Amino acid sequence: MIEIDGITKVYDGTAAVDNVSMIVETGTITVIVGTSGSGKTTLLRMINRLVEPTSGEVRINGDATSAEKPHLLRRRIGYAIQGHGLFPHHTVARNIGAVPELLNWSKGDIRARVDELLTLLAMEPAQFRDRYPAELSGGQQQRVGVARALASRPDLLLMDEPFGALDPIIRMRAQEDLRRIQQQLGSTIMLITHDMEEAIRLGDRVAVMDAGRLVQHGTPAEIVARPATEFVANMVGDVERPLRLLSLVPVSEIMEEGPAEGDALPAEASLRDALSACLWTGRDAVPVMRDGSGPGRVTLASIRARAERRA
Amino acid sequence: MRIGTILRPALIVVLIALVLRPTWFAPVFAPFAPAGGPVIYDRASLLSLSLSHLTLVVLASAAATLVAVTLAILVTRPAGAAFRPLSRTITNMGQTFPPVAVLALAVPMLGFGAGPTLVALFLYGLLPIFENAMTGLSTLPPATIEAARGIGLNRWQRLIRVELPLALPVMLTGIRLSVVISLGTATIGSTVAARTLGEVIIAGLLTNNTAYVLQGGLIVGLFAVLIYDALVQLEARLISRTGG
Amino acid sequence: MPLPRSASALSPPGLLFAGLGLFLLVTPFMTLAANRIVAGEGLRAWALAGPGATGAGLAAIVAGLLFGAQNVRRRLRLGGAAIGLCGLFWLIVRGAPALLDGAGDYARVSPAAGFWALLMVFLLLMADALAQLSPGPLLRGGLLALGLAVLALLLGSGVLSDLSIAQEFASRKSAFVAATLRHLGLAFGSLAAAALIGFPLGILCHRKARLRRTVLPMLSFLQTIPSLAMFGIMIPILGWVGASVPGARTLGIAGIGFAPAFLALVLYSLLPVVGNTVAGLAAAPPAALEAARGMGMTVGQRLLRVELPLGLPVLLAGLRIVLVQNIGLAVIAGLIGGGGYGTFVFQGLNQTATDLILLGALPTVLLALVSAIVMDILVDLVRATPEARP
Numbered sequence: 001m002i003e004i005d006g007i008t009k010v011y012d013g014t015a016a017v018d019n020v021s022m023i024v025e026t027g028t029i030t031v032i033v034g035t036s037g038s039g040k041t042t043l044l045r046m047i048n049r050l051v052e053p054t055s056g057e058v059r060i061n062g063d064a065t066s067a068e069k070p071h072l073l074r075r076r077i078g079y080a081i082q083g084h085g086l087f088p089h090h091t092v093a094r095n096i097g098a099v100p101e102l103l104n105w106s107k108g109d110i111r112a113r114v115d116e117l118l119t120l121l122a123m124e125p126a127q128f129r130d131r132y133p134a135e136l137s138g139g140q141q142q143r144v145g146v147a148r149a150l151a152s153r154p155d156l157l158l159m160d161e162p163f164g165a166l167d168p169i170i171r172m173r174a175q176e177d178l179r180r181i182q183q184q185l186g187s188t189i190m191l192i193t194h195d196m197e198e199a200i201r202l203g204d205r206v207a208v209m210d211a212g213r214l215v216q217h218g219t220p221a222e223i224v225a226r227p228a229t230e231f232v233a234n235m236v237g238d239v240e241r242p243l244r245l246l247s248l249v250p251v252s253e254i255m256e257e258g259p260a261e262g263d264a265l266p267a268e269a270s271l272r273d274a275l276s277a278c279l280w281t282g283r284d285a286v287p288v289m290r291d292g293s294g295p296g297r298v299t300l301a302s303i304r305a306r307a308e309r310r311a
Numbered sequence: 312m313r314i315g316t317i318l319r320p321a322l323i324v325v326l327i328a329l330v331l332r333p334t335w336f337a338p339v340f341a342p343f344a345p346a347g348g349p350v351i352y353d354r355a356s357l358l359s360l361s362l363s364h365l366t367l368v369v370l371a372s373a374a375a376t377l378v379a380v381t382l383a384i385l386v387t388r389p390a391g392a393a394f395r396p397l398s399r400t401i402t403n404m405g406q407t408f409p410p411v412a413v414l415a416l417a418v419p420m421l422g423f424g425a426g427p428t429l430v431a432l433f434l435y436g437l438l439p440i441f442e443n444a445m446t447g448l449s450t451l452p453p454a455t456i457e458a459a460r461g462i463g464l465n466r467w468q469r470l471i472r473v474e475l476p477l478a479l480p481v482m483l484t485g486i487r488l489s490v491v492i493s494l495g496t497a498t499i500g501s502t503v504a505a506r507t508l509g510e511v512i513i514a515g516l517l518t519n520n521t522a523y524v525l526q527g528g529l530i531v532g533l534f535a536v537l538i539y540d541a542l543v544q545l546e547a548r549l550i551s552r553t554g555g
Numbered sequence: 556m557p558l559p560r561s562a563s564a565l566s567p568p569g570l571l572f573a574g575l576g577l578f579l580l581v582t583p584f585m586t587l588a589a590n591r592i593v594a595g596e597g598l599r600a601w602a603l604a605g606p607g608a609t610g611a612g613l614a615a616i617v618a619g620l621l622f623g624a625q626n627v628r629r630r631l632r633l634g635g636a637a638i639g640l641c642g643l644f645w646l647i648v649r650g651a652p653a654l655l656d657g658a659g660d661y662a663r664v665s666p667a668a669g670f671w672a673l674l675m676v677f678l679l680l681m682a683d684a685l686a687q688l689s690p691g692p693l694l695r696g697g698l699l700a701l702g703l704a705v706l707a708l709l710l711g712s713g714v715l716s717d718l719s720i721a722q723e724f725a726s727r728k729s730a731f732v733a734a735t736l737r738h739l740g741l742a743f744g745s746l747a748a749a750a751l752i753g754f755p756l757g758i759l760c761h762r763k764a765r766l767r768r769t770v771l772p773m774l775s776f777l778q779t780i781p782s783l784a785m786f787g788i789m790i791p792i793l794g795w796v797g798a799s800v801p802g803a804r805t806l807g808i809a810g811i812g813f814a815p816a817f818l819a820l821v822l823y824s825l826l827p828v829v830g831n832t833v834a835g836l837a838a839a840p841p842a843a844l845e846a847a848r849g850m851g852m853t854v855g856q857r858l859l860r861v862e863l864p865l866g867l868p869v870l871l872a873g874l875r876i877v878l879v880q881n882i883g884l885a886v887i888a889g890l891i892g893g894g895g896y897g898t899f900v901f902q903g904l905n906q907t908a909t910d911l912i913l914l915g916a917l918p919t920v921l922l923a924l925v926s927a928i929v930m931d932i933l934v935d936l937v938r939a940t941p942e943a944r945p
Contacts, residue, residue: 050849074851085846089864099850148850158849343791393567396686397679404682407927409883412916415900419909420668495781499887502904512787516890521791528784539779 001026002047002156002188007056009042016042018212019056024156024205026061027186029179031203033193033235039212040192044158047190048077060155075102078149078157082164084141086133092118092144093129099152117147120181139170146178150187159191163198175202196235200224200244208232221248242307247272251288251298254306260285260297267291271306274298319540326533330357333526344522352511352523357530364507365534367425367500368493371432376486379437383444384470402442410435410496418503428500428507435496436489443485447478480550487542494535508534568683569624569632576620576639576676580613582669584646587654590661591719591908597667603650612649615642616673623680629687636681643673644709651717663719665910692935699928719910720917727899727914735918737813737894741885742922745817746878749824754870756825757832758858767833774826782887785822789815790891816893820884824877831873835866867937875930882923886915 002024009017017039024030034040045051047058049070058065065073078099086095094101096117097110105113115125121143133141142162149157162178163171179202182189193199199206200220207217208231216228224244227233236244249271264287265274277286278300285299328335333351344350385391386398413435417427451474459473501509508531515523583597600616601609619639622631647666654664690698715721724731760767780788793815797804839862847857863870889897899915902908 048849050845071851071853074849076851079846079849081842081845081849083842085840085842085844085849087843087847087861087865088840102851102856145846148846394571397568397683400682400686401679404924404927407879407883407920407923409886409919409923411883411886411897411900412919415904415912415916418904418912423907491779494779495783498781498783502890502901509781509783512783513890515787521794524787524790528787531784532780532788535779535781535784536776539776 001061002190003059004043004047005057005059007043007046007053007058009039009046009051010054015039015212017046017053020209020212020214021056022207022214022217024188024190026188028204029182029189029191029202030205030207031191031193031199032207032209033196033199034209035194035235037211038209040209041160043209044160044190044192047156048074048079048158050074075099075152076154078152078154080145080149080157080159080162082161084133084145084165086141086144086148088133091130091132092136095133095144096147096151098148099154103152105152113151114147117150120184121147121177138166139174142166142170142174143177146181150181150185155188157187157189159189161192161194163193178202196237200248208235221245224248243272243275246270246275246303246307249306254302255288255290255296255298256302258285258297258299260287260295260299262286264289264295265298271298271303275300275303278303315540319537322533322537326530326537329526329530329533330361333357336526340522340526343525344520345518348518348520348522350522352514352526354514355506355510357508357511360506360508360510361530361534363425363505364494364497364509364531367429367432367497367505367507368490371429371436371493371497372486372490375433375436375489376440378433379440379485380444380482382437383441383448387445387448398441398445402438402445405438406442408435410492411499414496414499414503423504425500425505427503428497428505431500432493432496436493439488439492440482440485443488444478444482447481448474450481451477480546483542483546483549487539487546490542491535491539494531494538498531564627565624566626566632566683569626569680572676572680572683573620573624576616576673579669579672579676580616582672583667584669584673585650585654586665586667587658588663588665588719589659591663591723591910592906595663595665597669598650598654600646600650600669603646604653608649608653609646612642612646615639615645618642619677619680623684629684632684633681633688636677636684639677639680640674643670643677646670647718648714651715655717663722663910664717665719692932695928696932699925699932703925720913723908723910723914730898731914734894734896734898734915737888738882738885738896738919738922741813741816741820741888741893741895742878742881745820745824745881745885746874748817748821749828749877750874752821753825753828753873754832757829758836760829760833761836761862771826771830771833774829777822778826782819782823782884783890785819786815786887786891786893789819793818811892813888813893815891816885816888816895819887820881823884824881827873827876827880831869831876832866835869835873836862837866838869839865868934871930871934871937875927875934878926878930879923882919882926886919889915 004020004022004024006019006021007017008015008019020039020043022030032040032043042051046053047065049065060077087098090098093111093114096114097105100110100113114129118125118128123140123143128136128140128144133144136144142165146159146162149159163174166174175198178189181187191202193202200223203220205217206220206223208215208223208228210229210231216223216232223232224236224241227236247270250267251265251269251271251274252267254271255267260283262277262281262283265277266289269288274286274288278284284301285297287295287297290296337350341350382398386394410431414428414431417431421427421430455473455477456469459469464472497505497507498509498512501507501513508527511527511530512524515521515525515527580600582599584600585603586595586597588595600613603609615638619635619637619642622635622638625631647670651664655662685695685698709715716725756770760770790811794811797814836858843861843865844857847861852860885893885895886897886900887893888895889899889901896915896919899911900919901915903911903913903915
C-alpha cells in the first residue's frame with residue numbers, strides 16, 4: 001500500500017503540488033490525469049524522490065520514503081517514461097537488466113529474468129536479447145522500457161506518459177499489454193496521462209489533478225458519472241459521458257433471458273459495444289454468449305435504462 | 312558580459328598605446344631586458360609592422376573567403392555532388408598539415424618574403440571557411456528551401472536570397488577560425504622574412520632579449536584576442552537577427 | 556587501356572586528377588644542383604635518364620591516372636593510385652643516380668615541384684577512391700599499416716639514399732633521432748597532461764553551468780593567442796619559476812627549452828579537451844539520463860555507465876584535434892630551444908637549405924597525418940551504438 005500524505009512542492013512561492021493525499025492499494029493501477037502544468041509529473045517524481053517534497057510524506061508499505069537514501073529507494077521503484085529513455089549503447093538485455101545489475105544480482109539470475117520479461121512482453125528472447133534500441137520499432141522500444149521498469153520486481157511501478165510517443169493503434173495494444181501484465185503479476189502501478197480516455201480504460205482508480213490540487217479521486221465510473229468539478233466534467237467531455245459510462249459496464253450485468261437475432265457478443269463486451277451493434281444492424285436486441293446455458297440477450301431498452309442510472 | 316564592457320575598451324587602449332607609444336612601457340619591460348641592452352624594439356616602427364601584418368591577414372583571408380565560398384557553393388549544387396567526398400577528404404586531411412609546415416614548404420617554391428607567407432595563409436585559410444560554408448549550405452532547414460521553391464524562386468534567387476543569408480553565421484564562424492589561424496601563422500612568417508609583428512619576438516629570441524619577446528607577444532596576442540572578440544560579437548548579432 | 560565511353564562511366568574527380576596529372580608531367584620533376592645551397596636546374600621526367608629507365612615510370616603514371624578516371628571498377632581506382640605512386644618513385648629511384656653520374660662531388664638531386672604535386676594528386680586519388688569504397692575502421696587500419704610498411708621498406712632499403720634530403724639525414728642521424736623523440740615527447744606528453752587536467756575540468760564544467768560559462772570563453776581566448784607569442788610569453792614566466800622556486804631548475808624548468816614549449820602546448824590543448832568533454836557528456840539523450848536517475852543510479856554510476864560511454868567518440872575527437880594540433884605546434888619549439896623537428900625547419904630556413912627544411916617538415920606532416928587517421932579509426936571503433944538499420 002502506498003500512502004501519500006499531505007505532499008506539497010513549492011517552486012518560487014507557487015505550489016506546483018498543493019497538499020495532495022491519496023492511498024494506492026497494492027495490486028491496482030492508479031492513473032493520475034491532468035493537463036500539462038497540473039503538477040501530475042511533479043507528484044509522481046516526488047514518490048521516487050527525483051523531486052524532494054517541500055512538505056508531506058510518502059509511505060510505502062508503512063515505511064516513509066524519506067528514511068531511505070534516494071538512489072536505494074529508486075532501485076525498488078520501477079520507473080518508465082515517455083520516449084522510453086533506453087540506453088542507446090546497451091543491448092536490450094543490458095537495458096532490461098540495468099536495475100538487477102545495480103542490485104548485484106548474479107549473471108544467471110539477470111539473464112533468466114530478462115528472458116522471462118521478454119517472453120511476457122511477447123518478444124522472442126533469442127531474437128531480441130542482443131539487439132540495440134535503435135534496431136527496434138517504437139512499440140518494441142516502449143515494451144523494453146516497461147520490461148526494464150519491472151525487472152527487479154519493484155514494490156511500485158511509476159509510469160510517466162509511457163505511451164505518449166506511440167501512434168494510436170500501437171498505443172491501444174500497449175495499454176492492453178500493460179493491463180494483462182499487471183493482472184498477471186499483481187503489480188502496483190501509478191501512471192500519468194493527459195488523456196482521460198486512457199485513464200478510464202486503464203485505471204482501477206483515477207485521480208484528476210488541476211493546478212497542483214487533487215480535485216477528484218475515485219473509480220472511473222464515479223469520475224464519469226459524477227464529476228466533482230466543472231474541470232473534471234470538461235476533461236471527461238459532457239457529450240461523450242453516457243458512452244464512456246456504457247463502455248465501463250459489461251453486458252453480463254444487464255443480460256436477460258430471451259432470443260435475439262444475429263451474431264452473438266462475448267460476455268466481457270461492454271454495453272457500448274452492444275449499443276453499437278444494435279444501432280449498426282438496426283436490431284432492438286443482440287445475443288450474448290454465455291457459459292453453460294444457451295445465449296442470453298441485451299436489449300436497446302435495457303441499455304437505455306442502464307445509461308439513465310448514471311453510475 | 313559586464314566584464315567585457317570594461318575590459319574591451321581597456322585592452323584596445325593598451326594595444327593602441329603599445330603600438331603608437333612603445334616607449335611609455337619602457338619601465339614595464341625593463342626588468343626583462345638583458346643588462347645594458349635595449350628595452351623597446353626600435354629597428355622598425357611597430358605601427359608599420361602591425362599594418363603590414365594585418366594587411367597580409369586581410370588579403371589572405373579575403374581571397375580565401377572568396378575562393379572557399381565559391382567552391383562550397385559549387386560542391387553543394389547537384390552538378391558538383393561528385394566532388395563532395397573528395398572535398399571532405401581534402402579539408403579533413405588538409406587541416407592536419409601544420410601551418411608552420413605549410414609555410415616552410417612554400418619557401419622552396421616561392422622564395423623568402425611576403426609571397427610564401429601570403430600563399431601559406433591563403434591555402435591554410437581556405438579549409439575552415441570551406442568546411443563551414445559547406446556545413447552551412449548543406450544543413451539548411453529543408454522546409455525553408457521547399458518554401459523558397461514553392462514561391463517560385465529560381466536556383467540563383469534561392470542561392471542569393473535564401474541559402475547564402477541563412478548559411479552566413481556558420482560561414483562567419485569559419486572565417487573567424489581562419490583569421491585567427493592566419494594571425495598566428497603570419498607571426499611565424501617573419502622567420503621567412505615577411506614583415507610582421509613576429510619580427511619583434513624573433514629578434515628577442517635571437518638576442519636573448521625577453522623584453523622584445525614580451526612586447527611582441529603582447530601586441531600580437533592583443534590583436535588576436537580583440538579581433539576574435541569582434542568577430543564573435545558580429546556573429547552573435549547576426550544570429551540574434553535571424554533568430555537562429 | 557580502352558576508355559569507357561559513356562559519361563557516367565567516368566569519375567569527375569578522376570578526370571580532374573587525370574588532367575592535372577598530365578599537365579604536371581611537363582613541369583620539372585627533379586632538380587640537380589651543384590651543392591646543397593644553390594638553386595638547382597629543373598628537369599622534366601623524361602629527361603632524367605634514358606628512355607629505357609624512364610619509360611616504365613611514365614607509363615605507370617599515365618596508366619594510374621587513366622585507371623583513376625574511370626568509374627566502372629572502383630577498386631581499380633585504388634589500384635590506379637598505387638600504380639601511379641610506384642611510377643613516381645620508380646622515376647626518382649632510377650633518375651637520381653643517373654643525374655648524379657658525373658655531376659661532381661657536391662652535386663645534389665632532389666624531387667621538384669612536379670614530383671610533389673603528382674604525389675599529392677595520387678594521394679588524393681587514393682583518398683577519393685577509398686572514400687567511395689568506404690572501408691570499415693579495421694580495414695582502414697590495415698591499409699594504413701600496409702602503406703607505412705611500404706614507406707619504411709622504401710626508406711630502409713637505401714634506394715632513395717642518393718637524394719639530397721637523404722644526405723641531410725645521413726649527416727644528422729643521431730640529431731634526427733633525438734629530434735623525433737623530443738617531438739613525440741612534446742606532442743604526446745602535452746596531450747597526456749592536457750587530458751589529465753582537461754577531463755576532470757570538463758566533467759566539472761558539465762556539472763556546473765556557471766563554471767562552464769567562465770572556463771570555456773577563457774580557454775577559447777587562450778587558443779586565439781598566436782603560437783609564437785604564446786611560446787614567447789612562456790619564457791619569462793617559466794624563467795621566473797625556474798629561478799625562484801627551489802628545485803624547479805633541477806626538474807629542468809627554465810625560461811627556454813622543453814618546459815615553456817610543453818606548457819604552451821598544454822595551454823593550447825585545454826580548449827579542445829574541455830570543450831569536447833562538455834559536448835560529449837551533453838550528448839547523452841535527456842530521457843536516458845532521466846531513466847538512469849529514476850532507476851537509482853548514483854552520480855558516479857551515471858557518469859561511468861551512461862555519460863562517458865555515450866560521449867567517448869566526442870571525447871576522442873577532442874584528443875584527435877589536440878594531437879594533430881600539437882604535432883604541428885611543437886615545430887615552434889625549435890625557435891625557443893625546445894628541440895623537435897622545428898630545429899631542422901628553422902636551421903634550414905636560416906641556411907636557405909631546402910632539404911633541411913624538408914627533413915623537419917616532412918616527418919611532421921607524416922606524423923600529423925598518421926595520427927589523424929589512427930585517431931579517426933579509434934573514434935569509429937568506439938562508436939559502439941549501431942545506427943538504426945534501414
